[in-house]
Amino acid sequence: KAGVTQTPRYLIKTRGQQVTLSCSPISGHRSVSWYQQTPGQGLQFLFEYFSETQRNKGNFPGRFSGRQFSNSRSEMNVSTLELGDSALYLCASSLGQFNEQFFGPGTRLTVL
Amino acid sequence: AQKVTQAQTEISVVEKEDVTLDCVYETRDTTYYLFWYKQPPSGELVFLIRRNSFDEQNEISGRYSWNFQKSTSSFNFTITASQVVDSAVYFCALSEAETSGSRLTFGEGTQLTVNP
Numbered sequence: 001k002a003g004v005t006q007t008p009r010y011l012i013k014t015r016g017q018q019v020t021l022s023c024s025p026i027s028g029h030r031s032v033s034w035y036q037q038t039p040g041q042g043l044q045f046l047f048e049y050f051s052e053t054q055r056n057k058g059n060f061p062g063r064f065s066g067r068q069f070s071n072s073r074s075e076m077n078v079s080t081l082e083l084g085d086s087a088l089y090l091c092a093s094s095l096g097q098f099n100e101q102f103f104g105p106g107t108r109l110t111v112l
Numbered sequence: 113a114q115k116v117t118q119a120q121t122e123i124s125v126v127e128k129e130d131v132t133l134d135c136v137y138e139t140r141d142t143t144y145y146l147f148w149y150k151q152p153p154s155g156e157l158v159f160l161i162r163r164n165s166f167d168e169q170n171e172i173s174g175r176y177s178w179n180f181q182k183s184t185s186s187f188n189f190t191i192t193a194s195q196v197v198d199s200a201v202y203f204c205a206l207s208e209a210e211t212s213g214s215r216l217t218f219g220e221g222t223q224l225t226v227n228p
Contacts, residue, residue, distance in 0.1 A: 031214065043203065043218040056213045088155060097214045098145055098164075098207060103157035 004104035018079040025093030032074040118219035135204030143209040
């Protein structure tokens with residue numbers, strides 16, 4: 001079974017721009033979660049989608065948004081990028097709400 | 113308040129030594145889940161184990177073992193006869209079923225270096 005895939009793997013943007021990251025979950029997994037990892041804040045939960053509905057949301061500003069499609073693929077969008085948004089963005093998928101989450105390789109976003 | 117505490121920021125051992133990574137958690141939920149993940153230099157988080165709050169049995173998987181003690185709110189991870197390939201950052205995580213659903217709250221991680 002293929003694992004979680006994320007595209008692109010690396011991204012460089014400038015302040016004020018917006019960015020869209022994509023995540024394809026493991027086949028059969030309907031739950032997709034997003035996390036941000038930075039050296040200062042560690043791993044922080046962004047949001048979770050299940051059956052195209054946002055089921056849970058972390059403490060991030062409204063510039064961070066996401067969605068899930070009918071095939072369970074998910075995208076997250078960050079608008080009006082700030083320098084502090086530079087991070088590794090990790091996507092995880094799971095079968096159900098409390099099952100183990102399997103992570104993708106991440107998208108490393110650099111904001112200049 | 114920190115919900116998951118991994119007090120050891122860095123640990124360095126020599127190959128074949130046993131090493132224990134500590135994890136202390138805090139929750140008011142009666143139903144919760146604990147996890148350990150490994151993050152090698154490549155960056156991808158690798159799932160190691162999931163344990164629910166009603167199952168305090170210790171688990172062993174090859175060289176890995178986990179000790180879950182509700183009385184001390186700890187979920188420690190031991191690697192026996194460590195190998196260089198075990199070098200990575202290890203994260204302990206908590207999911208509180210009643211208050212925050214499947215959201216994982218991670219500890220700050222422990223950087224393990226196994227020297228040949």
